[in-house]
Amino acid sequence: MASATFLSTLSLANKNYLLLTPTHACAKGYTNNFRVSNLPSIVVRKEGSVRSQGFVAMQEKGGSTLSDDSRTKTPHVLTVAGSDSGAGAGIQADLKACAARGVYCSTVITALTAQNTVGVQGASNVPEDFVAQQLKSVLSDMQVDVVKTGMLPSVGIVKTLCRTLREYPVHALVVDPVMVSTSGDVLAGPSILSTFREELLPMADIITPNLKEASALLNGMQLETVDDMRSAARLLHNMGPKNVLVKGGDLPDSSDAVDILYNGHNFYELRSPRIRTRNTHGTGCSLASSIAAEVAKGYPMLSAVKVAKRFVETALDYSKEIVIGNGPQGPFDHLLRLKSHSQDCHRQQPFDPSDLFLYAVTDSRMNKRWGRSIVDAVKAAIDGGATIIQLREKDAETKDFLESAKACLRICRLHGVPLLINDRVDVAIACDADGVHVGQSDMPACVARTLLGPEKIIGVSCKTPEQAEQAWVDGADYIGCGGVYPTNTKENNITVGLNGLKTVCMASKLPVVAIGGIGVSNARAVMEIRTPNLKGVAVVSALFDRECVQTETRKLHDVLLGSNIGST
Numbered sequence: 077m078a079s080a081t082f083l084s085t086l087s088l089a090n091k092n093y094l095l096l097t098p099t100h101a102c103a104k105g106y107t108n109n110f111r112v113s114n115l116p117s118i119v120v121r122k123e124g125s126v127r128s129q130g131f132v133a134m135q136e137k138g139g140s141t142l143s144d145d146s147r148t149k150t151p152h153v154l155t156v157a158g159s160d161s162g163a164g165a166g167i168q169a170d171l172k173a174c175a176a177r178g179v180y181c182s183t184v185i186t187a188l189t190a191q192n193t194v195g196v197q198g199a200s201n202v203p204e205d206f207v208a209q210q211l212k213s214v215l216s217d218m219q220v221d222v223v224k225t226g227m228l229p230s231v232g233i234v235k236t237l238c239r240t241l242r243e244y245p246v247h248a249l250v251v252d253p254v255m256v257s258t259s260g261d262v263l264a265g266p267s268i269l270s271t272f273r274e275e276l277l278p279m280a281d282i283i284t285p286n287l288k289e290a291s292a293l294l295n296g297m298q299l300e301t302v303d304d305m306r307s308a309a310r311l312l313h314n315m316g317p318k319n320v321l322v323k324g325g326d327l328p329d330s331s332d333a334v335d336i337l338y339n340g341h342n343f344y345e346l347r348s349p350r351i352r353t354r355n356t357h358g359t360g361c362s363l364a365s366s367i368a369a370e371v372a373k374g375y376p377m378l379s380a381v382k383v384a385k386r387f388v389e390t391a392l393d394y395s396k397e398i399v400i401g402n403g404p405q406g407p408f409d410h411l412l413r414l415k416s417h418s419q420d421c422h423r424q425q426p427f428d429p430s431d432l433f434l435y436a437v438t439d440s441r442m443n444k445r446w447g448r449s450i451v452d453a454v455k456a457a458i459d460g461g462a463t464i465i466q467l468r469e470k471d472a473e474t475k476d477f478l479e480s481a482k483a484c485l486r487i488c489r490l491h492g493v494p495l496l497i498n499d500r501v502d503v504a505i506a507c508d509a510d511g512v513h514v515g516q517s518d519m520p521a522c523v524a525r526t527l528l529g530p531e532k533i534i535g536v537s538c539k540t541p542e543q544a545e546q547a548w549v550d551g552a553d554y555i556g557c558g559g560v561y562p563t564n565t566k567e568n569n570i571t572v573g574l575n576g577l578k579t580v581c582m583a584s585k586l587p588v589v590a591i592g593g594i595g596v597s598n599a600r601a602v603m604e605i606r607t608p609n610l611k612g613v614a615v616v617s618a619l620f621d622r623e624c625v626q627t628e629t630r631k632l633h634d635v636l637l638g639s640n641i642g643s644t
């Protein structure tokens with residue numbers, strides 16, 4: 077029994093853990109995973125001088141152990157690097173990469189560079205003692221899991237870093253041996269090489285040189301083939317780092333990007349198609365930071381490198397057309413969003429409840445019956461005055477649905493009409509639709525919100541005030557209430573009538589659109605229930621089970637305008 081050794085219990089992720097001092101743990105020989113009474117496993121590690129003032133608990137996680145304290149389980153990377161005023165590389169890239177990978181990132185700045193997409197116009201080193209002060213501030217206070225290094229512009233700064241890391245050991249050290257910027261400007265001169273070799277590399281868990289850096293560290297060795305990269309990785313490994321990733325991005329005549337990872341036992345050739353883009357500034361920093369982030373989360377090195385490489389490739393691919401700066405090497409977008417924002421047709425307006433005014437909901441069977449494509453149906457509805465479109469394609473194959481959705485989205489964006497997808501949150505994400513509509517037995521709105529993010533529109537079908545309240549709590553933007561009248565479009569649908577609609581409207585904190593059996597003949601009666609949050613009508617058959625969608629939409633539009641309600 078360990079009852080005499082534990083001081084208290086620690087709650088992490090709703091589980092209780094025993095908390096032991098390093099002294100107790102070591103006295104008991106608890107230097108590895110163990111199980112005490114009915115509490116879950118804990119690993120306790122004896123720490124260096126600063127950490128031993130507190131208690132360091134380490135949660136068992138697939139055999140991998142990372143430090144943590146009782147206040148937070150956030151993985152933490154400290155980047156020690158230079159600032160890039162253009163924000164494509166350096167500290168700024170590291171912060172964005174870590175944020176994108178969901179890891180906290182603190183920063184020690186070693187140099188300021190005046191830099192843009194053209195090149196480096198100036199650089200000013202931070203004094204060594206101030207680098208030391210920054211390191212101490214972070215490492216003496218925060219539980220850093222992984223230190224990642226970038227631009228280390230002087231021998232003194234490298235030595236300061238190594239000294240501080242011996243004083244404040246961390247779980248892992250990722251060294252990106254930055255020497256020359258992508259524009260060809262020197263960021264750390266040759267004088268630094270021997271200190272790298274003798275002091276920093278032996279402490280590293282991984283180093284990530286590109287061909288030029290690997291060659292510089294190996295006294296100018298020529299690196300032109302994948303075999304050369306393997307030889308370089310082996311020679312660099314002899315200098316002491318646990319892993320070496322030689323990046324072959326500059327390898328001539330290769331349609332693939334080939335990197336070689338060597339851990340002293342095995343070589344891994346990591347190949348991926350080369351992404352043709354000018355926006356590659358900061359890829360090295362971002363890759364190293366992403367590796368650090370994955371290691372901080374507890375991944376083994378091979379997985380960390382694979383995930384990091386995939387992340388950077390995806391970001392490059394998403395960003396291949398963005399235009400930032402006039403120089404030859406632009407930055408890329410770590411958060412994978414700039415691409416869609418940069419498109420002229422991106423929906424720029426937030427959700428406007430008045431968009432619910434004339435809500436056209438497509439139906440694949442009706443379109444088939446009338447021999448029209450979904451795209452033609454959507455075009456006609458917009459031409460007739462529809463103010464929002466929902467694709468409700470119950471029978472479509474996913475691949476076809478996605479293609480149609482993309483085509484419809486282009487039309488909707490041209491006309492400033494929001495496009496929502498019924499039921500299929502996956503399709504909405506894949507085509508970057510403006511939102512989704514979900515029913516009571518579809519994906520819960522709160523889950524859809526998590527997947528779609530804060531900006532997308534989410535509608536929920538509600539027949540009762542309780543459901544309307546839940547939709548509000550779940551973060552929906554509007555509710556659809558019906559069937560107001562009997563309908564053949566949706567099987568076994570309960571009709572709530574005008575009274576049911578009114579009851580839900582009165583209770584709802586969200587704007588409401590009425591649905592079910594609504595058309596030219598009864599739309600006015602629906603709008604005349606006169607509750608302020610009833611904003612419009614959603615219609616399927618009265619628009620799409622007709623010969624001319626545009627004419628029917630136009631007629632309904634006129635009726636709604638005539639009712640003069642809900643249009644503001």
Ligand SMILES: Cc1ncc(COP(=O)(O)OP(=O)(O)O)c(N)n1
Nearest residue numbers: 498513514515516537556557591614
């Ligand atoms: C605007 C609007 N309101 C209600 C519905 C119905 O959604 P749901 O209850 O999920 O039923 P299906 O449409 O999926 O059969 C809707 N689609 N749109």
Ligand SMILES: Cc1ncsc1CCOP(=O)(O)O
Nearest residue numbers: 559563565592593615616617
């Ligand atoms: C999808 C749906 N949800 C409640 S009623 C309904 C069908 C509406 O179709 P129609 O407008 O043809 O009655």
Ligand SMILES: [Mg+2]
Nearest residue numbers: 499514515518
């Ligand atoms: Mg549904």
